[in-house]
Amino acid sequence: MCAMTVQHVCHLMAEAVPILEARGVVKRFGPLLANDVDHFAVHAGEVVALLGENGAGKSTLCKILYGYYRPDAGEIRVSGRPASISSPHDARRYGIGMVFQNFSLIPALSVWENVALFLDDTPWAISPASMRRRMRPLADRLRLEADLNLPVGRLAVGDQQKVEILKQLLAGARVLIFDEPTKVLAPQEAEGLFLSLADLSDEGYGLVYITHKLREVAACADRVVVMRQGRIVGSASAREASEAELLGMMFGEQPAREPAAAPAVTPGQTILALEGVATSSGNGAVSLRDLTLGLRSGEILGVAGVSGNGQRELADLVLGLARPTRGVKTLWGEDASRWTAARVRARGVASIPDDPSALALVPSLTARENLGLGDARRYRKGLSLDWPRLTADMAKSAERLRLPPIRYETRVFALSGGNQQRLALTRELAHDPKLIVALYPSRGLDARSTDALRALFLAARAAGAGLMLFSEELDELISLSDRIIVLREGRVAGEFSPASFALDTIGACMVGTADAA
Known part of the structure; x- marks a missing residue:
């Protein structure tokens, strides 16, 4: 043009x-x-x-x-x-329609049933055939080729998103x-x-x-x-x-966006090992199956995969929030299969969750009170906490992350999702953890905060920490990781070394069109 x-x-x-x-x-x-x-x-x-x-x-x-x-x-x-x-x-x-980050679909119901429940003009007596006929032209325009009778939970994530769009369009958006x-x-x-x-x-x-x-x-x-x-x-x-x-x-x-230089690091001892690990779940979540992997000090292990293929289950297993039903988990050479989350945390393992408001923070408490939740024993002073010392430590942590000053008296529920993530990062990275489990850590962060976080990860790696980095950003994994594994249906579907890092090959492994070893 x-x-x-x-x-x-x-x-x-x-x-x-x-x-x-x-x-x-x-x-x-x-x-x-x-x-x-x-x-x-x-x-x-x-x-x-x-x-x-x-x-x-x-x-x-x-x-x-x-x-x-x-x-x-x-x-x-x-x-x-x-x-x-x-x-x-x-x-x-x-x-006006809106497609949220978290889908509002019922996994056990079919595609057409999910759509029918959303529409205001659905008759009391639903004809499945007429509903499918109504949906098919729009589904074709959205390139939704799945059988409309299939349960939504069996669809790929991309097709589930198309169902969300389909709902809004059929509602007249x-x-x-x-x-x-x-x-x-x-x-x-x-x-x-x-x-x-x-x-x-x-x-x-x-x-x-x-x-x-x-x-x-x-x-x-x-x-x-x-x-x-x-x-x-x-x-x-x-x-x-x-x-x-x-x-x-x-x-x-214009913020400085110098790419973080990755210092040369020779990985040290194995700090985490999983040998033939399996987990079970009764709530419909993906179970881990025959999982074997290791992580050494001074190494970043990237974990890729389409959402819902065992990423959270793997993170929970490492953090002690879940236990293996088969196989062995070791931390620093000790059998940690039955360690509690508190014991894992006390050994220097930090957790950066993907949903801070649900998994790391108490929304009704202030930012200052949430910062004190991470390691209350460290700051205990009589029957209270040493608030000045905690505040000073957290201010230093936020400064290292190049984050704006924290409004300590703000209730967490009033913070944006990105600022909740900043709060969790400030707390979890304040005391130089030896193993960091980071589940989508840059989710919701702007460019400046993301760059600072990546630089901090590389500095932690150089200092000898091991990092297990879960991310939906393949560019991020490729730029930071020493190795990348792909999870699919609770298994390791592929492992990639830097020589084989490529968006198309890793992406193909994620969606199941290719396996790599």
């Missing part, structure tokens, strides 16, 4: 009435100003990427548009007319909001999602895409809107904006 045509299209879009817009939207959580948005809009046939650092207000704005939160002030307009949206049900009546949709996808599945987004925009849907991955902006968006401290600070063409420009808008100044 020539430059004049692009300018002409942009001019027409600027004059068109947006399909969805927010004007003067303000939202507070107690003293915290989460949103103060003068104007945000998305047009029909447009993909708008919403970019910003942790706590910038991206998810809050989108949850207001979807009726999940009520704004304290401001107005929402749909096709130029004021809209009263106080619940997700209201949003769907106005043709003309605007779709995606909250970091590639988090659970393998690279091949992410490419499929981008194709679906392009098809939807070509058909006139308005799409809002929340992401912290700069490369995805150019891959799927037409326009990028940048938020900082709850406000929109800039907008640009996604294909013309440089990474430096976007980072400058995100942070107010």
